[in-house]
Amino acid sequence: MRVEKNVIAALDIGSSKICCFIAEVKGPGSIEVIGIGHQASKGVRSGNIVDLRAAETAVAHAVESAEMMAKDRMQGQQLKSVLVNVPGMQTIPHQLSVDVKIAGHEVSERDINSALAHSRSVVVPGKEELIHVIPAGYTIDQTRGIQEPCGMIGQNLGVRITAITGLSSALRHLAAVVGQNNLELDGFCSTPYASGLASPVGDELQLGCTVIDMGGGTTSIAVFFEGRLVYSAAVPVGGQHVTNDIARGLTTSITDAERIKTLYGSAHTTGMDDSAIIDVPPIGEEEHSLPNYVPRSLLTGIIQPRIEETFELVRAKLVDSGVNQIAGRRVILTGGASQLPGLCDIGQLILDKQIRLGRPQRIKGLAEATGGPAFSTAAGLLIYAAEHADEIPLTSSGHTFSLPVPFNSPVLQKVTHWLKENW
Ligand SMILES: Nc1ncnc2c1ncn2[C@@H]1O[C@H](COP(=O)(O)OP(=O)(O)OP(=O)(O)O)[C@@H](O)[C@H]1O
Ligand SMILES: [Mg+2]
Structure with a gap:
């Protein structure tokens, strides 16, 4: 007998946003997102939960929105459990x-x-x-x-x-946030691994590649060879550091710095843009009546060193890991902060590898706005849940973890079983 639906859910607790994807697994390699909820992150810094209550509330909103969107497709089924990411740090x-x-x-x-x-x-x-x-x-x-x-x-x-x-402490905090939202935990997946599963195409994973996810507070690194993860790491620098540098360097608010970065930011000078002028609202002025013009080259001059530092840190991790050679020269850059123009050129120079931009692949049902690079981790969590549940370790007692929360992870095993039975 065919089971009607196999619903899985992923929760990406990031430094900038918290995102919940609910999906239906329709067959091998066929995952369709049926519910999406995302919301500005609260209580999370550099991937660490620093305020449990704030994080719980933000997760509640993201999950509720995803459930609302998936309501019809779930035909009254309640969302019972989620797979959660663990920051690479x-x-x-x-x-x-x-x-x-x-x-x-x-x-x-x-x-x-x-x-x-x-x-x-x-x-x-x-x-x-x-x-x-x-x-x-x-x-x-x-x-x-x-x-x-x-x-x-x-x-x-x-x-x-x-x-x-x-x-353990980080896992307990994540488990507590999930438990407070009356959800069970299907398991954990490290952020670099999830992003790494989402964005490669064709035989990139098989041939060997490095996936770099530049997020808000962290940059994650995953190295694959012969289709398998061989190394993962993270460095505590991301897009928020760039924004903070701009806010300090141009004496403006974080909100304005974020806007200026998105509109005019670039990771390296192009020559042509140097003479362009941008208007920067000074901090503390209620009404931005008088323009405050600065050359765009000043903005690029603030951004570039931070991006160089990030790639230098990534390179050091790769060199120390000993897998830099087998990883080959192929790099896929993803994550929200990868959208800054000029990143690939700098990355290519520092890492001495071939870089392309990546976004979630292989997942159906993602709109333009939710199919961007910031959603690679959430999409990868779904791929992990649907295709890699056998990599979740079992203890000798049969329980997956020794965490003091209801840890009952039937869903992932159920999906694997369902695929075997039905396909
Ligand atoms: N168009 C853009 N250009 C440059 N940067 C951008 C753009 N859009 C978003 N960002 C940056 O992307 C970052 C957020 O990325 P993302 O959503 O991947 O982070 P996160 O997953 O919440 O964080 P983390 O993975 O570090 O925990 C922010 O710093 C934001 O400024
Ligand atoms: Mg992220």
Whole structure:
């Protein structure tokens, strides 16, 4: 018997906006968004929850709007649970290589699971929780690049694993915000991973690429190779830092600085624009009666160093990670702050890679306004929920996490099961 609907929901708690997507999974690779709610973020700074009550209220508004929009399509079903992002700053990537003796037998699911279970060893009890266990590649004896080892025969199975842990305190705060809204938690997904799943096209993930999500308070980095996440990280700089620099540098309000950035901002001088003049409302003046003209080159001169700093920090992370070489030269830049003109040119120079701009792909039902780069994380959370639920670790007790909240994650397993049964 076919189950009528498989509804999943994603909650992106960002530094600038909080966004809820409700979607219907219609088949393998077919996800249609049926409800969207987003709202200016409250109680979040650089991805960290700094005011639980304010964050709870903002989440409530975003979820309510999404539920309202999805009402007809959900046919009276209530939204029960959500998958939530964990900011990259609150996650730690671990790379492991595990060998399992198979002594001439066929490789079974059990062998793979026993290898994956080693990822528990990276957890610092009381401080971190495992949030992703991703098999990043297999070898059998001398044969590398094996995609699906089950049923293959050899002496030794090697499993490369990307395990990602999240700081327990951050996870508890996220769980509390979700719980206060009477929602259960389907699991966590790190922001870099979610954005990374959303914006690549064709065989970019397979060939190797780096996805950089420039948000409001953070810039997230995800590196993929052979279709799997091999590294993720974040740096605590984003578009809000650019806005603050403009507000200080031009002595104007944050609101005006944001407007000026969006209208006239550029990450590097183009020569032609240098002579252009912009009007900057001085801070504290009730009525902006007298114009306050400044050359646009001054604005660019404020923005450029911050963008250079951001790419330098990203480069340092990539070089330290040891995956910079296998990541190749392909970079996809996404996130709300990626919309600043001139970013690709600077990024290309500093990272010495080929950069293109990216936005959510593979998700149906997104309008122009909600299909932009600021929504890559929310879209990627849906892809993760629909296609990667098996990467959510289970503890030996069968529970996903040891968090003190109702943690009952049937939905994701249900979606995977539903896909297997129906397709
Ligand atoms: N057209 C634009 N040009 C330049 N910057 C823009 C533009 N539109 C939005 N931004 C910037 O994008 C940033 C917000 O991006 P986004 O919505 O991806 O952040 P977030 O996901 O809430 O934050 P984070 O991921 O850091 O927690 C803001 O700093 C905003 O100024
Ligand atoms: Mg974001």
